[in-house]
Amino acid sequence: MILRAENISKRYFRRTGQANYFEAVKPLSLALEPGSLTLLMGRSGGGKTTLLHMLSGLLTPTEGKVWLGDTDLYALPDAQLSRLRGEQIGVVPQGRSAVDTLTVLENVLLPGQLCGRPAKQETALYWLEALEIGNLADARPAALSGGELRRMAIARVLTQDPQVILADEPTGDLDDASTRLVLSILQKAAHEQGKTVFVVTHENDAREYADRVYRMDGGSLS
């Protein structure tokens, strides 16, 4: 499913120099095609994560619209937008994203269960195995390293089986081998399953997996 950003921008109202606001993302348009892996690179503080959050329905743009197919995300009431996010948009956020009271397996199964479309346990275990953390299925997140938690978040999105995958530095805490594993899995998700995959990363090596690469600095896309 195509994910489109139409003249979206994000301004935070705070005094910076002459202006009364800080423009984290300057007006931009973007179309993410199904079956392709799009990479977004750039320096820290360039607006990459803000853009990803706006694309995922987590952060309302100051201006512009985000369309998933024919649906204007921010025109939906919260309950519908949340349901859509649970069913069709999988997000791998930066940093820890685990519910500490649940096991790794329960965390991975959570999105489907919350939106009433539970995934099979075998599917969850398959992705945990594929990401080489199958042995941690019954562990609690507190016992996992940063890299293992990143892979758990990726397994959660893959088990959720959404149309769109938005990943914010999914390889941030990973070693080279794990980075290659994750990127190849995301590439397969795009190429073999027709998913729309958008990855924010600092890894130059990730370019070889991408169908398209954008760069973002100072809130502008190039």
Added chain:
Amino acid sequence: MNAFSLAIKNLIRKPGRTAALTLLTAFLALSVFGGSLVVSSLQRGLHSLESRLGADIIVLPASAQSKVSFEKLLLQGTTGAFYMDASALDAVREVEGVEIAAPQTFLASLKADCCAVKVQVIGMDQETDFVVQPWIAQSYSRSLGDMDVAVGCKVEADVGETLRIYDENCHVVARLAPTGTGLDTAVYCNMDTMNHLLAAAEQKGVSHKITSDSEETISAVYVKVKDGYDIDQVNSKLNGHVRKATAVRTRSMLTQVSDSLAGVSRTVSLLIAAVWVLALIILLIAFAMMAAERRREFAVLRLVGTSRRGLCRLVLTESALCSLAGGLIGIGAAAAVVFPFTTLIETQLGLPYLTPDARTMLLLGALALGVTVLVGALASAWAALRLSRTDPGATLREGA
């Protein structure tokens, strides 16, 4: 996994946090249920005392001490005796406006070999009595025969047993319903039995005679005033007409008890209100701290498809479960503290105290549970509202 099962898992797998919240709410339920149980018992005791003191006026021997002794006897079950000449009864009956005058005679048994228990024995004239007999009639439909006694619920003697008082065997024919007053520790008999016991006591050296030549003595006269007569005026007339006696309006006696009870009730109610406010503040802080600690967890839940309303539902469900468990624990703890110490509370307060019936107790329990859950819900609603309004994107970026 729905909000309920997620809430259950959150509670079970964070036992420290759950225990702290449960304990707080348990403390609240304990104070609300325990406090309202005490207040309700005091109010019920007062009602019981009102119905037991069915007279308008009580005439007592004219010593300042006697009224105090009478109140102690009535409220605390202290044994004691005070006497006036039986002619006082005739003098009472002569006063205009007196409809019924029923005498009672008191005798305290001894803690000695001659007596099975140390109790207050109250003799009444069955032909005129309108105070004790209706109460006895609830448990025993016949008149008390010679050497028959009816015992208060706190006297250790069962129906069919024999109670030895001054070496005289008295047959227990009835066990009376509780009143929550000192009357529960007394033994009741007719005047013939009382005269018999007085004579027996005399032989043991316990004299009831006011002077060495006095024949008959009584301890109190219960007076019912005729309709249409002013009770205060009749009371004044009695005070003027009956020698060496004091007439006391029962209402003034009840007013004193009622005032004391109102004081205790006010104190307990204030304590409950203070605990309520304190618990609300502590719970607000606890939920606010919990919300701050779990911001990232809630942002993740928003990320994977939980709506704002779903998040509120989760927080409220967790709070309701904690409050419910805490409420039940608190009510159980209050029952465990209040019921075994009923006698001690009664003695310490020195007021009529009658534990409510099962239905009232269930209602009080439900009320305490409701208040506890309400406080938990109020405290967590604020946290839930704040959490649901938090921008999950911004939270996820924090500490990333």
